[in-house]
Amino acid sequence: MRYLIIIVLVLCLLESLNAQVLKLKPRKANAITGSAFAKSIADSTLSLAQREVLILNEIKSGNVPDFLRKLKEITDNTDHSMGIEKVSISYYVLPDYFCIGSNEDFFYIPMTPILAQKVADLTKCSLPTKRMVDQIYKNATIKLSPQPIPPTKAMTTVPIFIAHNDVLxxxxxxxxxxxxxxDLTAGNKKDIIISNKIYGEKTDRVVIYGWHKLDGKAIQPVYNKHTNTWADYSHGVRLVQNKVWVNGKKTNIAKVLADKKNCFLLSEEGVIEKPYYPITKY
Structure with missing residues (x-):
């Protein structure tokens, strides 16, 4: 019996050592709640840039729920595009879209891709590709039915963010x-994704995709008609850890996406040479 206990303890220790977590400061006991923070940025006199500074400050301070910190593994086994061999890739993702607050009181926070990229850089993460979004939905154990709000000019305002948060x-x-x-959760937001469609336009763009219905079909096809200062209530930020494993060998997302042989593991567009958003002024 004693040896069994020792084996269990060793296995638990190995599991904790191998666990992948979000690289952020611990949440302070006196940190503002999600609902209180949402109210604090609902002031219509705040500019978009001012709002996103406040959001980033909360994230830097660690005001993020505990449930969001334990990353979930996604493993995809597929035929190689240039042969008959099987190739596997594993990567780790946020269990839900980015929130501010505690487990008991959290607020899903839409961001522009400018801020989303800053948060990704801060946490040594990337935004997902379309293929990754599909794989995440496939592996989700909690699948919510999308809840669209009729589009109006108010869809980019914090009161609508709060209303949708209440629905979720x-x-x-x-x-x-x-x-x-x-538990891995999906179906509640669209994703800001990395794509070749970020670049090549006269103005910087945000590329969005997803919001899968319960039948597995996405409401939002890949879309890049909004500029990079657009953030509406339906947008979520799902981060993916930069480290990935191809056939058990550690590499990173940027290297896989730049590899003509293996980019298909993460991309349906082929090579993505710039898998990030430009951090520009608002």
Whole structure:
């Protein structure tokens, strides 16, 4: 019996050593709640740039729920595009879209790609590709039905962000224990994705995709008609750790996407030479 206990303890230690976590400061006990923070940025006199500075400051301070910190593994085994061999890739993703606050009171925070890229850089992460978004949805254990709000000019305002957040909280209520244990959750937001469509236009763009329905079909096809200062209530930020493993060998997302042989593991566009958004002025 004693040896069995030792084996279990060793396995638990190995699991904790191999666990992949979001690289952020611990959340302070007196940190502002998600709902209180949402109200604090609802001031219509705040500019977009000012709002996103406040968001970034909260993230830098570690005001992020515990459930968001334990990354979830996605493994994809597929035929090689240039032969018959099987190739596997593993990577780690946020269990849900980015939030501010605690497990008990959190706020899904839409961001421009400018801020999303800053947060990705801060946490040594990347934004996902279309293929990755599809794989994440496929592997999700909590799948929520999309809840669109009729489009108006107000869809980019914080009051609409709050209204949609309230809807999502009601949807999550039956899954709260699993959700707070970091179960992979999807269907609640569209993704800001990396794509060749970020570049090549006269103005910088945001590229969005996803919001899968329960039948697995995405509401939003790959779309790049908004400029990079657009952020509406439906946009989510799902980060992916930069480290990935191809056939068990550690590499990173940028190297895989630049590799003509293996880019298909993460991309349906072929090579993506610039897998990031430019951090520009608002």
């Amino acid at each position: 909280n009601k949807q999550l209520a039956p899954f709260l224990l699993k959700h707070n244990a970091s």
